[in-house]
Amino acid sequence: MNKVNIKLYDTKSGKKIDFVPLNENEVTIYYCGPTVYDYPHIGNFRPPVFFDLVHRFFLALGYNVKMVSNYTDIDDKIINKAIKENKTEKEISSFYIKNNEEMLEKLNVLPLYNRPKVSETMDEIISFVQLALDKGVAYKAKDDIYFSTSSVKDYGSLSKMNLEELNAGSRIEVTDLKHSPFDFALWKKTNDEGIKFDAPFGVGRPGWHTECLVMINKVFNKPLVDIHGGGFDLKFPHHENERAQSMAIYSSPLANYWMHVGFLTMGESEKMSKSLGNVIYMKDFLNNNDPDIFRLLILKGYYRSPLVYSEEAIETCKREVEKYRNIKKTSNLFLALNKSDKQGQLLKEYYEPFINSLADDFNVPNALLHFDLLVKNLNQAIRSKNYESALNLKFTFDKINDILGLKLATVDIDDEILNLYHQYEKARLDKNYALSDELRSELVKKGVM
Numbered sequence: 001m002n003k004v005n006i007k008l009y010d011t012k013s014g015k016k017i018d019f020v021p022l023n024e025n026e027v028t029i030y031y032c033g034p035t036v037y038d039y040p041h042i043g044n045f046r047p048p049v050f051f052d053l054v055h056r057f058f059l060a061l062g063y064n065v066k067m068v069s070n071y072t073d074i075d076d077k078i079i080n081k082a083i084k085e086n087k088t089e090k091e092i093s094s095f096y097i098k099n100n101e102e103m104l105e106k107l108n109v110l111p112l113y114n115r116p117k118v119s120e121t122m123d124e125i126i127s128f129v130q131l132a133l134d135k136g137v138a139y140k141a142k143d144d145i146y147f148s149t150s151s152v153k154d155y156g157s158l159s160k161m162n163l164e165e166l167n168a169g170s171r172i173e174v175t176d177l178k179h180s181p182f183d184f185a186l187w188k189k190t191n192d193e194g195i196k197f198d199a200p201f202g203v204g205r206p207g208w209h210t211e212c213l214v215m216i217n218k219v220f221n222k223p224l225v226d227i228h229g230g231g232f233d234l235k236f237p238h239h240e241n242e243r244a245q246s247m248a249i250y251s252s253p254l255a256n257y258w259m260h261v262g263f264l265t266m267g268e269s270e271k272m273s274k275s276l277g278n279v280i281y282m283k284d285f286l287n288n289n290d291p292d293i294f295r296l297l298i299l300k301g302y303y304r305s306p307l308v309y310s311e312e313a314i315e316t317c318k319r320e321v322e323k324y325r326n327i328k329k330t331s332n333l334f335l336a337l338n339k340s341d342k343q344g345q346l347l348k349e350y351y352e353p354f355i356n357s358l359a360d361d362f363n364v365p366n367a368l369l370h371f372d373l374l375v376k377n378l379n380q381a382i383r384s385k386n387y388e389s390a391l392n393l394k395f396t397f398d399k400i401n402d403i404l405g406l407k408l409a410t411v412d413i414d415d416e417i418l419n420l421y422h423q424y425e426k427a428r429l430d431k432n433y434a435l436s437d438e439l440r441s442e443l444v445k446k447g448v449m
Contacts, residue, residue: 004061006359008227009304011235011258012158016361019257021226026064029054030216030255032230032238033069033115036096037077041279042294043264043272045107046307047231049298050261050362052109054227056403057358066113070215071097074118074205079194089195093119103282106291108405116215118206125206125214126199128249129186133201137248141177143189143202147209149182152244158258159236184241186210209241213254228255232262232304233271262306264298272309280309289314292321292406299364299404324401325408327375330382331394333421333448336413338387344395350374354400371400411447421448 006019021027031051034044051067058065073093082089118125129145132138137151149155156163163182185207190196196203217223223246230239239258246254263271266278273279285294296317301307350370357367374397381389401408411417424439443449 004355004359007361008257008259009361011239011260012253014160017257019226021063022224022256025062026066027058027227028066028068028220028225029227029229030068030070030212030219030225031228032212032234033071034096034100035072035075035077036093036100037075037081038096038274039281039283040096040100040103041272041274042282042285042309043279045103045282045294046264046298047229047261048104048109049107049295050303051229052107052405053299053358053362053364053403054259055110056405057355057362060355060399060403066220067110068114068116068216068219069112070212071100071115071117072208072211073097074195075208076194079192083193090119093117099283103286106286107295108291108407110405114219116219118211118215121211121215121218122197122206124218125210126197128210128214128217129206130200132186132245132249135249137245138186139179140201143204144177144185145187145201146178146183147186147207147241147245147248149180149184149241149244151248154247155182155244156240158243159240161236161240184209184237209238210245212238213242213245216254217250223250223252223254225255227257227259229259229261232260235260259303261303262301265306265308267308267310290318290321292325292408293317295404295406296321300368302365303362321406321408324375324406325410327378327397328408329410329448331378331390331397332410332413334382334390335387335394336418337421340387340391342391344391344393346399347374347392347396350393350396351399354403358403371397371404374400413448417443417446417448420446 007016008019009016029051031047034040048069051069055065055067071093074089078089078092081087082092085092129138132147133140133145138145138147140146186209187199187201187204187206189202189204194205196205213223216225216228228239228242235258239260243254246252266272282294293314294317297309297313298307300317350373354367354370357363357370360366374393378390378393378397381393420439420443424436424443427433427436427439440449
């Protein structure tokens with residue numbers, strides 16, 4: 001395993017700190033997944049693409065990576081959609097899970113270690129709520145169960161919320177049943193047409209803040225992972241409440257590092273959201289654009305900062321993706337024409353600074369500077385017909401791009417294409433321009449040039 005000093009910005013401590021995994025050769029990561037009641041918009045995919053980079057980075061360093069993200073497939077929004085469309089909740093959630101998986105595959109997001117669903121974790125959730133009652137950190141209020149935030153001394157320390165200044169009527173639901181305005185539901189009695197579950201404390205449905213915590217415990221067999229993450233908006237109340245339950249019931253912080261990804265905004269500050277009506281659905285974006293364009297857009301922005309979506313940004317990424325694809329095409333052809341059994345060598349002068357930039361809290365903009373320098377020098381090696389240099393530069397290009405995760409789809413150079421290219425070169429040298437133009441057009445059509 002490559003020994004690299006990795007520093008991550010941890011939301012809880014509020015600073016960059018050294019990353020030390022729970023187990024020496026393994027990294028466990030959980031990031032919160034979507035509630036599957038509608039088509040996802042492009043803002044929903046900033047966390048998955050970023051955490052895919054994290055996944056690929058740790059794999060490149062030789063770690064066994066257990067990356068997990070959930071699907072919330074029991075929710076009032078799903079129930080309302082099912083009633084509206086005269087379908088079952090299962091039909092609604094399954095349809096949108098399938099769509100989400102298709103989008104992730106197009107974006108070249110690696111398969112995860114596990115994709116738990118709330119619907120498949122109900123026994124564990126019910127047992128957890130009962131445990132909270134037994135430990136005295138939850139209480140019954142009429143037919144609902146609430147978690148007592150006063151049972152956690154440092155409640156608010158993850159999100160850095162000033163609880164005294166927080167208006168109890170603006171951000172937090174208040175009822176006469178709560179002991180504190182910050183207490184939240186672990187279990188709600190329901191009388192609607194939606195799915196319900198039998199529990200010792202009543203028929204109902206679970207609270208949102210409990211689900212991920214229980215799924216972490218179920219998948220990893222303990223209430224602690226190396227990294228827990230998600231969108232910036234999940235810091236409070238969702239992640240704060242997850243951590244609070246884990247501390248109260250298991251005396252565990254749930255995660256040693258908390259990572260939060262900034263919003264994808266429309267303009268300088270407007271968060272992309274369905275409620276604001278300013279969304280671009282991913283299915284529509286990918287109908288008109290190469291998935292690599294979106295992936296590069298996400299990677300180019302520093303993950304903790306807001307990222308502005310604009311046509312200008314998309315056009316810039318289009319040009320850069322084309323630059324990377326062109327060098328891949330050109331180098332594939334150049335190396336195929338100079339057949340050799342030699343394996344390329346990894347060039348540390350490009351690879352190590354790239355890795356070290358990512359090790360510094362995933363500073364992708366800085367890492368891309370080293371990648372772009374490599375691309376420039378690979379172009380020069382091909383122009384000067386320096387086969388040895390091109391072979392090593394291309395090998396290093398591929399290793400770095402494995403981490404970036406750009407598909408850069410190109411045609412495989414087979415014997416038919418090589419034969420066609422040799423005919424083109426001969427026609428050009430013979431000054432048979434009509435034939436060379438015809439053959440060149442054929443090579444362009446095949447995606448070789």
